[in-house]
Amino acid sequence: MKNVKIGxxxxxxxxxxxKAVGADIFPVINSEQAEDTLxxxxxRNYGIIFIxxxxxxxxxxxxxxxxxxxxxxxxxxxxxxxxxxxxxNRLRQxxxKAVGADIIS
Numbered sequence: 873m874k875n876v877k878i879g880x881x882x883x884x885x886x887x888x889x890x891k892a893v894g895a896d897i898f899p900v901i902n903s904e905q906a907e908d909t910l911x912x913x914x915x916r917n918y919g920i921i922f923i924x925x926x927x928x929x930x931x932x933x934x935x936x937x938x939x940x941x942x943x944x945x946x947x948x949x950x951x952x953x954x955x956x957x958x959x960x961n962r963l964r965q966x967x968x969k970a971v972g973a974d975i976i977s
Contacts, residue, residue, distance in 0.1 A: 877919055880921070881922070881923040883951055911934070925958045
């Protein structure tokens with residue numbers, strides 16, 4: 873089986889967790905940098921890319937571009953600071969797509 877590269881994009885404090893488990897980390901400070909980083913590492917054959925919800929919610933259109941493709945799989949995770957419902961809404965949409973019903977609500 874081919875090795876899957878795992879990357880993580882987000883606030884530097886959150887990235888430390890991913891570094892500890894051996895993922896490649898990409899700390900960013902704004903949504904423009906997050907979007908550029910996502911596009912660059914997606915081209916470098918990362919199979920799984922984690923991104924914090926604070927940045928993911930701001931680059932939703934870019935994430936949606938990749939959601940139609942097999943790879944990379946983009947996983948939204950909680951970040952630092954203000955919480956939003958972006959991650960749970962993306963999960964809800966994925967479940968509806970997979971099973972045809974909203975089983976979360």
